[in-house]
Amino acid sequence: MQVSGRPTPSGGTYEARAAITDLFHAYAMHFDRNEPEAVAALFCDDALIDYGPDVQPIRGRSAIVPRISPGLNEIFTATSHHLSNITIRFDDDENAFAIAYVYAWHRYRDGSPDGELWGQYHNRFRRTVDGWRISELVLEVAGVSDFHRANMHAIERRPQHEAEGSS
Numbered sequence: 001m002q003v004s005g006r007p008t009p010s011g012g013t014y015e016a017r018a019a020i021t022d023l024f025h026a027y028a029m030h031f032d033r034n035e036p037e038a039v040a041a042l043f044c045d046d047a048l049i050d051y052g053p054d055v056q057p058i059r060g061r062s063a064i065v066p067r068i069s070p071g072l073n074e075i076f077t078a079t080s081h082h083l084s085n086i087t088i089r090f091d092d093d094e095n096a097f098a099i100a101y102v103y104a105w106h107r108y109r110d111g112s113p114d115g116e117l118w119g120q121y122h123n124r125f126r127r128t129v130d131g132w133r134i135s136e137l138v139l140e141v142a143g144v145s146d147f148h149r150a151n152m153h154a155i156e157r158r159p160q161h162e163a164e165g166s167s
Contacts, residue, residue: 012090019132020088020125024100027121027134028081034072040064044126044135051139052152075148078107083121096125096132102139108148115147120155 023042030038040061043049049058049067058067072079085101099120106115119141126135141152 012088012096016090016096016127016132017088020096020098021086023125023132023134024083024086024098024121024123027137028083028102031068031072032079032081036065036069036072039068042134043137044128044133047134048136050137050153052141052149054149054151075109076106077109080105094127095135098123098125106147112148113146116145117147118142118144119152 027039027042030036030042043061043064045061047058047061047064049064051058058064082103083100086098088096088098090096099122102117102119102121104117104119106117108115119139122138122140123134124136125132139153140155142155144150144152
């Protein structure tokens, strides 16, 4: 069955959805393989990366390698990022917003206990002459265990509602 270029029931084309999903997976793979140049290549020239309130945002593709290399080389001996529950919403034919759930495991060079993170990547994507690229990545977190940073953007949750009929 030919699906390339065909619109999907929820917007975008099958090809665009596959390309965006592939970008999420490539980000995790290149990060885990300590390939900062390959990570940077996934982003637009004017990209923004926001890993949390205690970390200066990374602005522009050219700033990515010098900003992520020290962590990959000096803080971690290994990482493993697992992505799931990817949802994609197309703003138009050239722009999309997507969320991917992430579980990330980190082994530290200093012998600290392995760190774990459960969260979501909230990404914006833009179609460029080179194909789809990440224009913005924001990490939101549900929880961490022995992670090297405690102050993170929290995943938004609706407030707890009282049970109906209770006083």
